[in-house]
Amino acid sequence: MPRQALGLLQGTVDVLILKTLSWKPLHGYGISEFIRQQTSGDLSVEDAALYQALHRLERKGLVDSEWGVSDSNRRARIYSITPDGRKQLRSEVVELRRYMSALFRVLEPA
Amino acid sequence: MSPPFRFPFRSRSRIASEVDEELASHLAMTAARLRDEGWSAPDADAEARRRFGDLEYTRAYCRSEDFRREKEKSRMIVFEELRHDVLYALRGLRASPAFTLIALATLAFGIGANTAIFSVVRGVLLAPLPFSTPDRIVRVWESNKTLGITQGTFSEPDFLDLRAESRLAESIGGYFFADGLTGVDLTHGGPPERLSAALVAPGFFETLRPQPLLGRTIAADEHTPGRNHVAVIGYGLWKGRFAGDTRIVGQTITLNGDPFTVVGVMPQEFAYPAAQTLDVWIPLSYFGPDAIGRDRAAHFLSVIARLQPGVTPARFETELSGITKRLSDSYAENSGWNNANVASIRDSIVGEVRGPLLVLVAAVALVLLITCVNIASLLLARATARQRELAVRAALGAGRGRIIRQLLTESMTVALCGGVLGAVLGYVAVRALVASGGVQLPRGGNLHVDGAVLACTFLVALVSGLLFGAMPAIRAAGPALEHKLRTSTRGSVGAGAPAQRLRGVLVICQVALAVVLVAGASLATKSFARLLSVDPGFRPEHVLVAKISIPDAFADTLRGPVYYESVLDAIRAIPGVEAAGSIRDLPTRGVGEMRRAAQLGLPVGEGDADASVQLQHVSTDFFKAIGAKLVGGRDFQLTDRTGAPLVLIVNAALAKRYWPGESAVGKVLHSGKTDIQIIGVVGDIHQRGPGEPAEPTLYISALQNMRAGMSIVVRTKGDPLQLASAVRNAIWSVNRDQPIAELTTMESVLGTSVARQKLLAWLLGIFGLLGLLLGALGIYGLLSFAVTQRKQEIGVRSALGAPASSVMRMILGHGMALACGGVIIGTIAAALLTRQLQTQLYGITSGDPGTYVEVIVVLLATALIASWSPARRALAIDPVTAMRQE
Numbered sequence: 002m003p004r005q006a007l008g009l010l011q012g013t014v015d016v017l018i019l020k021t022l023s024w025k026p027l028h029g030y031g032i033s034e035f036i037r038q039q040t041s042g043d044l045s046v047e048d049a050a051l052y053q054a055l056h057r058l059e060r061k062g063l064v065d066s067e068w069g070v071s072d073s074n075r076r077a078r079i080y081s082i083t084p085d086g087r088k089q090l091r092s093e094v095v096e097l098r099r100y101m102s103a104l105f106r107v108l109e110p111a
Numbered sequence: 112m113s114p115p116f117r118f119p120f121r122s123r124s125r126i127a128s129e130v131d132e133e134l135a136s137h138l139a140m141t142a143a144r145l146r147d148e149g150w151s152a153p154d155a156d157a158e159a160r161r162r163f164g165d166l167e168y169t170r171a172y173c174r175s176e177d178f179r180r181e182k183e184k185s186r187m188i189v190f191e192e193l194r195h196d197v198l199y200a201l202r203g204l205r206a207s208p209a210f211t212l213i214a215l216a217t218l219a220f221g222i223g224a225n226t227a228i229f230s231v232v233r234g235v236l237l238a239p240l241p242f243s244t245p246d247r248i249v250r251v252w253e254s255n256k257t258l259g260i261t262q263g264t265f266s267e268p269d270f271l272d273l274r275a276e277s278r279l280a281e282s283i284g285g286y287f288f289a290d291g292l293t294g295v296d297l298t299h300g301g302p303p304e305r306l307s308a309a310l311v312a313p314g315f316f317e318t319l320r321p322q323p324l325l326g327r328t329i330a331a332d333e334h335t336p337g338r339n340h341v342a343v344i345g346y347g348l349w350k351g352r353f354a355g356d357t358r359i360v361g362q363t364i365t366l367n368g369d370p371f372t373v374v375g376v377m378p379q380e381f382a383y384p385a386a387q388t389l390d391v392w393i394p395l396s397y398f399g400p401d402a403i404g405r406d407r408a409a410h411f412l413s414v415i416a417r418l419q420p421g422v423t424p425a426r427f428e429t430e431l432s433g434i435t436k437r438l439s440d441s442y443a444e445n446s447g448w449n450n451a452n453v454a455s456i457r458d459s460i461v462g463e464v465r466g467p468l469l470v471l472v473a474a475v476a477l478v479l480l481i482t483c484v485n486i487a488s489l490l491l492a493r494a495t496a497r498q499r500e501l502a503v504r505a506a507l508g509a510g511r512g513r514i515i516r517q518l519l520t521e522s523m524t525v526a527l528c529g530g531v532l533g534a535v536l537g538y539v540a541v542r543a544l545v546a547s548g549g550v551q552l553p554r555g556g557n558l559h560v561d562g563a564v565l566a567c568t569f570l571v572a573l574v575s576g577l578l579f580g581a582m583p584a585i586r587a588a589g590p591a592l593e594h595k596l597r598t599s600t601r602g603s604v605g606a607g608a609p610a611q612r613l614r615g616v617l618v619i620c621q622v623a624l625a626v627v628l629v630a631g632a633s634l635a636t637k638s639f640a641r642l643l644s645v646d647p648g649f650r651p652e653h654v655l656v657a658k659i660s661i662p663d664a665f666a667d668t669l670r671g672p673v674y675y676e677s678v679l680d681a682i683r684a685i686p687g688v689e690a691a692g693s694i695r696d697l698p699t700r701g702v703g704e705m706r707r708a709a710q711l712g713l714p715v716g717e718g719d720a721d722a723s724v725q726l727q728h729v730s731t732d733f734f735k736a737i738g739a740k741l742v743g744g745r746d747f748q749l750t751d752r753t754g755a756p757l758v759l760i761v762n763a764a765l766a767k768r769y770w771p772g773e774s775a776v777g778k779v780l781h782s783g784k785t786d787i788q789i790i791g792v793v794g795d796i797h798q799r800g801p802g803e804p805a806e807p808t809l810y811i812s813a814l815q816n817m818r819a820g821m822s823i824v825v826r827t828k829g830d831p832l833q834l835a836s837a838v839r840n841a842i843w844s845v846n847r848d849q850p851i852a853e854l855t856t857m858e859s860v861l862g863t864s865v866a867r868q869k870l871l872a873w874l875l876g877i878f879g880l881l882g883l884l885l886g887a888l889g890i891y892g893l894l895s896f897a898v899t900q901r902k903q904e905i906g907v908r909s910a911l912g913a914p915a916s917s918v919m920r921m922i923l924g925h926g927m928a929l930a931c932g933g934v935i936i937g938t939i940a941a942a943l944l945t946r947q948l949q950t951q952l953y954g955i956t957s958g959d960p961g962t963y964v965e966v967i968v969v970l971l972a973t974a975l976i977a978s979w980s981p982a983r984r985a986l987a988i989d990p991v992t993a994m995r996q997e
Contacts (some may be wrong), residue, residue, distance in 0.1 A: 048162060
């Protein structure tokens, strides 16, 4: 069994999905794999939470989807980020950075 | 996504299955990886599901999110398309200003006219009456066959007998009111003012049960002398004279010099029995028998009744007829008055104007219809010209429904713009109508453009848009659309032929509608012209009239005549006055007093025992002032006064009836113990109005038989209104406190008496002209278009040697064929529809053949003129150029 993956902070799932999709369009499984690989397994998104987030993001118009074919030649729903999604991602990143630095100013005072 | 590409919307079940498929695909991929990692197949599936988390919740969540998104998207797309279509429509309308201008102007007029007429219909015919349970209230008349009176008033004793004997009525009430005649003088810290008044008998308010705005109405026990100095005042007087002071109730005002307590104020909509506004309601009993006769011969009371629940007017009529029959058997004065008529109070108030109003409703509806047909025809032409554009859109993937929707949006945009303009026009028209006094429409004080009227206008605009937009749109987006892109771009003989045929049908409709409108207009204007051309028996030009009532303090037999003559003398002394006289009731304003011919000693025939004649009190010089011709004998002189032998002047109608073939001058009437000599015969004055025949009338010198009411008639050298203030000052030089009820010209008095017919003639005239214009426009538009479309054909014909006259004949023939079709249909329709106009016509029947011949000639001539210019254009086509365009 690998190291226990970290649970995710509220709202960070959305940012992770958007960031992942900003590289290239992917299906849900691909997004989950990508996040796992990028963080060497430190972060894992629960599948249920991932799909709920994807459909919520699509409803908000931040991602778009269409049916395509996966690498393994399966019919899959492929998600891509919309211009509104990119805008959202940028502002979320700024917010997160502010949040983290504030957090660490408390945890590790200079 | 924005048009023209559009995803088909996903259904609820499709969304569900897509979510299922997506999740299943994820689980399958996870399981595949697990198998790669060494899990057995069944375990891998179970592990994949375990790792996923709450699958069912996620499934439901994703479905609902997707469904919400789908709904938002479809809403957005519809809105986006609509916005696109409206913008596209506006651009298209800007690109063809001629079409837009004609469409908007005609629509605005058509819808405006409908708005205005509907607000009148609503205010006058549809709005609820300001009474409680008005359906149970009826108006009652006494009738007398011998006198030819069907809607007669009651005498007070008869009225009291009705009240006592009727079992079917909950209450019976009476009133005495005559517009411009019944009134009281108000003195209340300012100049004296003549108020219009209804003198109410017991039961009046109990029958109508109106809701007072302030205070109460007159109570049942306030009709007895000693308690009857109470008054209910109208909204207009309260707002104007008393500045809307709510403390007015309980205060005392001075009417005719006597103190009256104001007990209540009525709301604006209650003016019964007046048509529009009434100043005051006071008990009739305030006026004693010396002022208003109370014997059975004195018919003056109008009667209303509230029926018991479940009693029909017909049953009540039978009961009343029984009572009047008994009365006429019991009392000599009642002989002949043996029947009663009952009608709902609504009919008695607005029945008279319902006919003309409905005629106008029909006319404005026709105008709007012809407008719609015209626009539909224009749209068809536009669609034909835009075939290629539409075909391109279809080729690019716009569905048939989509194209219809776009074309409909375009016509709806036109319709709604026209509707807005129409609402504004209608508002202006109603304001103008109200400002002009509502042309004496009953309940004319209630006219305004309100929410309901605007809603109706909006609906009318919407329906118009559908009416003129639907057919061209469906046709234009027809199944042959793709085909059109492939056919020759220009000049193919058959191009748009079905559309042209359809336009032909529309033009026939237009002409037919125009015939109906023009026929109605022609009948109404002819009738009005005939009404005006009737010789009224006097010359109304250069005549000023003033109405006063001699105050009670001066009205006794001694001072009355002195006062009467001094007022007239003061006026006669004004430079520029040719003659001045006075009469009790001006022409069109009343018929004086009714007397039984036999009682006066007139030689009545056997079956004529009940015949009555009119009696009018006049001054010296009255006939000279009003311009009536004395055909025999002499006028009254100042010596014909109290104490001198009684003398009479009769009109020609009376002379002819009682002394046919001989001169009436010098005849002596033996009336009781008194002998009265006839000293002169005067030409007939149409007292009831120009449309009514003159009745047998006696004139008596006011100096011998005083009446307080004076309608002063002043013949002037120049413009009568220039002397108005001089006349007013002359009257006030005799008595500074003399109220003057009215000061105007005789022409305006006559004008108001025919104002309604005049308005009807004017409105129908305008509508008729508009119909004619639109009809001509329709023919012209169709032929112009046809000539352009058939340029090559005409060119080829000319090149092959067809003479110019045959080309001309072809085009003119086309136009005239359409016109003839329309005229035939229209004439039949007009013959049926104008029958409704009959009751509004004077001196002409609705089927007048001469009028129809004229209308047909006018329509055909208009059609010929409209066809001429396109035909000329066809002649000017150069065969070489036309064929080179191929």
